[in-house]
Amino acid sequence: MMAETQRKFVEGNDAVVDGAIAAGARFYAGYPISPSSEIAEGSSRELPRHGGMYVQMEDEISSMAALLGASLAGKKSYTATSGPGFSLMQENLGLGIMSEIPTVIFDVQRSGPSTGAATKPAQADIMQARWGVHGDHSIIALSPSSVQDCFDLTITAFNLAEKYRTPVLFMMDEVIGHLRESLTVYQPKAGQIFNRIQPPADMDSADFRPYNYDTDMPAPMPAVGDKKFLMRTTGSTHDTKGEFKPTPENINRVTHYLTDKIEKNADDITITRAYRLEDAEIAMISFGCSVRSAITAVDILRSQGVKAGLLQLVTIWPTPEKQIRRVLSRVKTVVVPEMNLGQLAGEIRKLNDYGCKVIQADRTDGILITPRQILDRLEEEK
Amino acid sequence: MVTYKDYMLFSKLPHTWCAGCGDGIILQSIAAVFAEMQWDKHDIALVSGIGCFGRVDDYLDINCMHVTHGRALPAATGIALANPNLHVLVTMGDGDGTTIGGNHLIHAARRNVNVTAVIANNYNYGQTGGQYSATTPTGSITSTSPYGHIEQNFDVCRLAEAAGASYVARTTTYNPVQMRKLIRGGFANRGFSLIEVMVACPTHYGRYNRLGEAADMMRKMKEQSVPVEAAEKMTEEELKGKIMVGCLVNRPRPDYYSKYRKIIDEQTVEA
Numbered sequence: 001m002m003a004e005t006q007r008k009f010v011e012g013n014d015a016v017v018d019g020a021i022a023a024g025a026r027f028y029a030g031y032p033i034s035p036s037s038e039i040a041e042g043s044s045r046e047l048p049r050h051g052g053m054y055v056q057m058e059d060e061i062s063s064m065a066a067l068l069g070a071s072l073a074g075k076k077s078y079t080a081t082s083g084p085g086f087s088l089m090q091e092n093l094g095l096g097i098m099s100e101i102p103t104v105i106f107d108v109q110r111s112g113p114s115t116g117a118a119t120k121p122a123q124a125d126i127m128q129a130r131w132g133v134h135g136d137h138s139i140i141a142l143s144p145s146s147v148q149d150c151f152d153l154t155i156t157a158f159n160l161a162e163k164y165r166t167p168v169l170f171m172m173d174e175v176i177g178h179l180r181e182s183l184t185v186y187q188p189k190a191g192q193i194f195n196r197i198q199p200p201a202d203m204d205s206a207d208f209r210p211y212n213y214d215t216d217m218p219a220p221m222p223a224v225g226d227k228k229f230l231m232r233t234t235g236s237t238h239d240t241k242g243e244f245k246p247t248p249e250n251i252n253r254v255t256h257y258l259t260d261k262i263e264k265n266a267d268d269i270t271i272t273r274a275y276r277l278e279d280a281e282i283a284m285i286s287f288g289c290s291v292r293s294a295i296t297a298v299d300i301l302r303s304q305g306v307k308a309g310l311l312q313l314v315t316i317w318p319t320p321e322k323q324i325r326r327v328l329s330r331v332k333t334v335v336v337p338e339m340n341l342g343q344l345a346g347e348i349r350k351l352n353d354y355g356c357k358v359i360q361a362d363r364t365d366g367i368l369i370t371p372r373q374i375l376d377r378l379e380e381e382k
Numbered sequence: 383m384v385t386y387k388d389y390m391l392f393s394k395l396p397h398t399w400c401a402g403c404g405d406g407i408i409l410q411s412i413a414a415v416f417a418e419m420q421w422d423k424h425d426i427a428l429v430s431g432i433g434c435f436g437r438v439d440d441y442l443d444i445n446c447m448h449v450t451h452g453r454a455l456p457a458a459t460g461i462a463l464a465n466p467n468l469h470v471l472v473t474m475g476d477g478d479g480t481t482i483g484g485n486h487l488i489h490a491a492r493r494n495v496n497v498t499a500v501i502a503n504n505y506n507y508g509q510t511g512g513q514y515s516a517t518t519p520t521g522s523i524t525s526t527s528p529y530g531h532i533e534q535n536f537d538v539c540r541l542a543e544a545a546g547a548s549y550v551a552r553t554t555t556y557n558p559v560q561m562r563k564l565i566r567g568g569f570a571n572r573g574f575s576l577i578e579v580m581v582a583c584p585t586h587y588g589r590y591n592r593l594g595e596a597a598d599m600m601r602k603m604k605e606q607s608v609p610v611e612a613a614e615k616m617t618e619e620e621l622k623g624k625i626m627v628g629c630l631v632n633r634p635r636p637d638y639y640s641k642y643r644k645i646i647d648e649q650t651v652e653a
Contacts, residue, residue: 027464029456048649053463053642058489062456065449069429069460072447073468077460095450224427224445225465234439234448243394244440244448 006185012150012176013080016106017042018185019154020078024193025104026052029066030079031059034118035174036108039080060085064092067103072233074223076158080106083116086125087132093167094133097258099233100211100218102161102196104154106170108177109288111366120366121174123288124340129169130317136255138262140269141169141317145291147181153271153314159194160269164261165218171316173339175289175368196221205229209240213257216264263318271314272323276302280309282378283331285324285348287313289368290337296371297337301378319347328354333381337361337374357381384420386413391443398437400508402596404555404581405435408502411561412471413442418566419469427468429458431478434509435502435581438473452483455490458497466639469569472499477507480536481516491545491574496637498568498575501538504583512586523590542576543631549575550631554603555582560627567629573637580625 008014016039020028028043044054052075057063060081067077081089086107096103109125111117129141140160144150154170161168199208199220208229212219219240222229232242237254239245262269276298277283284294291312301308311327313320328334328348334356336345345360352358361377363369390413399405416426426444430436432451439446445468449457454472462470479487479501490497506524507513514524514531517538522531539550549571551564561579568575582588582599593599603625610628613621 027460029460048642048646049651051646051650053646055459055463055493055638055642057456057459058485061453062459062486062489065453065456066460066463068449069447069457069462070464071460073427073461073464075464077464091450092453095453099447099449223465224447224461225424225468227422227424230424230443230445232439232446234446235450236448242446 004187008183008185009180010147010183011038011178011180012144012147012172013038013108013178014042015147015150015183016080016154017046019151020104020158021046021050022151022185022188023076023155023158024195025076025078025158026050027067027070027075027077028052028054028079029057029063029070029077030081031057031063031085033082033085035110035177036080036082036106038177039106039108060088061091064089064096068092068096068099068101071101071103072224072231074225076102076162078104078106080108082108082110083112083125084114086128090132094135094137095235096167097133097137097139098235100165101233102165103167104157104161104170105167106172109171109173117366119174121289121368122339122364122366123173123290124343124364125171126316126340126343129171136259138259139169139317140164140166140262140315141171142271142314143171143287143316144176145288145312146176147179147183150176151183151185155188155192156271162194162196164265165196165221166262171288173289198222199229210242211238211240213240213253216260218261266318266321269315269318270320270323272320273312273314275310275312277309277311277327279307281307281331282333282335283327284308284310284335284337284374285313285327285344286310286337287316287344290339293369293371293374294337297374300371300375316344321351324348324351328352328356331356333357333359335359335361335374335378337369339363339369384417386410386417389413389416389423389443391441394441397441399434400585402582402584403434405438405502407555407558408435408500408561408579408581409438409441411558411565412438412500415562415565415569418562419569421469425467425469426471427461428471428473429454429461430473431483433475433478433507434504435473435475436478452478452486454478455483455486455497455499459490459493459495462496463639466496470497472497474499474501476501476503476505476517476538477515480538480541484516487542488545491542491547491576494546494548494573494635494637496572496574496639498565498577500565500577500579502579502581503538504581504587506583506587508583508586512583512590522587524587525590538578539576539630547576547631548573548633548635551629552578552580552625553627554580554607554625556600556604556607557627564629567632571632571634572640573634
C-alpha cells in the first residue's frame, strides 16, 4: 500500500511516471527515444506493479494506434517520445482527435529537425504540437517547468483528456526531463481525478450516441466491452452514431465542433502563473524550462529597480489569450524567452493590438537559455 | 436462435462495393461466424482500416473502431491488451494488411497478440482505382503498372508464418463454408490468427488484366484452389499459379496478454 505522500529526489521523466499512475493510467505503448526513454523504462517497471501494462511497439505510428485502442477499451493510456517520434505520431494523433479518444503524449523536446542534436534540449515542437496534424482542429498542450509540475500537471493532462475526450500533449524538454529536484508524490483524492463520462444508467441502449455535436462538450464514452452500450468510432467524418457521413453540412459541423470543443472551453483549460506581474512595466512571457531563467531575470531587474514580471504559460494550447491580452494591454515591453526561433513570440504578436514592443529572446544551440542572455536581449532592444 | 442477421446493420445497405466484388461474401461469413458462436455483440470488437474491405464495419452492429490506413493491427493490439475478454477481429485489405501495414503485420504475429485478422486480398488498391500493392502478382497490369508490374509479390501466409503467427489459413470467396470454418479456427486460437481470403476485383484488377466477368474470376479461383492436404504431395512446379487453401499453420503458443498477466500477478503491489 502506497503511503499518503512520499518525498523523492528524482528527474522529471521519473515524476511523469508517478503522475501517470496516480492519475489512473494503466497502459503504455511506445518506442524508446532520447531524451524521453526514462519514461518508457519507468513505465515498464512500475505499470505491472499497479496492474497496468507496458508494450513496446515497432514504431511511434503503431504506438499511437495502440494507445487509442487501449483507451477505447477503457484504460487510460499514455506514451513518451521526442521530435522524430512525435512526427510519426501525428497521423494517429489526428485519428484520436477525430475519433475523440483520450490519451496523453509526453514530448520531451530535443533539438531538430530530423535527428538533430538528439540529446540536447529545445522547445521547438510548439508549432508542430498545434498544427502537426493535417486538417482544422484544436489541441490541448501543457508545459511543465519543474519536476513537481511533471507530477501535478500529468494528473491535469489526464483529467483534461478524459473531460474533453481528446489526446492531450505534455510538452516537456530535455532540461525538465533530466532535471533532478525534490518531488512530493501523493495519491489524488477522488474529486481530483476526472474519469470520462458514462451514459446515464437508465438510458435505453438504442438511444445512446457515441458523438454529440449539439454542444461544445463531447458525448459520454462507454468502453468497448460495455455490457449495455456499443461503441463506434472512426477517423472518417461521421454523424452522432459514429457512421460515415461526408455530406457538406456534416463535414462543416464536425470541423467547427472539433475546434470549438477546445477553444470555447479555453477558460477551463488554460492555466497560467503570474510572477511579480502586478505593477510590471516589462513583462516576460515564457513556458517550460525557459521560465526558470526568466524568473531569475525578473529578480535581477527588480533588484535594479526595474518593474519586471513574468507570465508563465502552463497551458500553451489553446493560447491563453485573455491572460496574454491582459499583460499586453498593461505593459510597454514584452520579452519572450524560448528555445526556438520565436514560435511563441509569433503567437504573442498575433494578439498585440496594444502597440507593445515584443522582444524575442531565443536560444537554439542546445544549451539552456540563461538569465543573462534574456537581460542582454532586453538591453540590445532598448 | 441468433442468425447472422442479428449482427448486421441492414439500415446501411445497399453496400458500397462494386457488382461482382466478393467483400460482401466475407462480410456475411463473418456475421455468420458470430452467430455460430452465439456471441454477445458487446463482447466483439472490430478494428478496420482503409480500403474497400476496411468498410466492412459500416454494416456490422458490433463495437467498431475504424482507423487510419494500415494501422488496424496496432489499434487492435491496444484493445486486445486492455480487455482480454473481447473477441477482437481485424479486417484489412492487401494494402492495409501487407503494404502500408506490413511492418505491423509481422510484429503482431511475432508478439502473438490475441486478435483474428482477415485480409481480403484482391491484388490491388480497389477503392482508389486499382493501383498495385505488395500482393500484386509480377507482370500484372494495374493503373500504376501500365507496362507490367516488375516487383515480386508477398505470399501473405508465408510472411505471417515466418513472422511467428500461431494460426494461418487461406481460402477464397468461392468457398464460404471453408471461410467460416477457418475464421472459427482463427478465433479458437488464443493468439495471432491470420486468414487470407482471395477475392476478385472485377472492376479494376480483372478489367486491367482481361480476366473476364466476376463469375469468370470466381470460376478461375475455384480452378486454382488446391487443398493443403493435396498440395503437400505436389511439387513447387505443379503448385505454380495455384492457390493453396485450408489451414496452413496451427501451432498454439501463449499469447502476449497471458504472458504479461503473469508478470502483473507477480509484481502487483496494489491491494
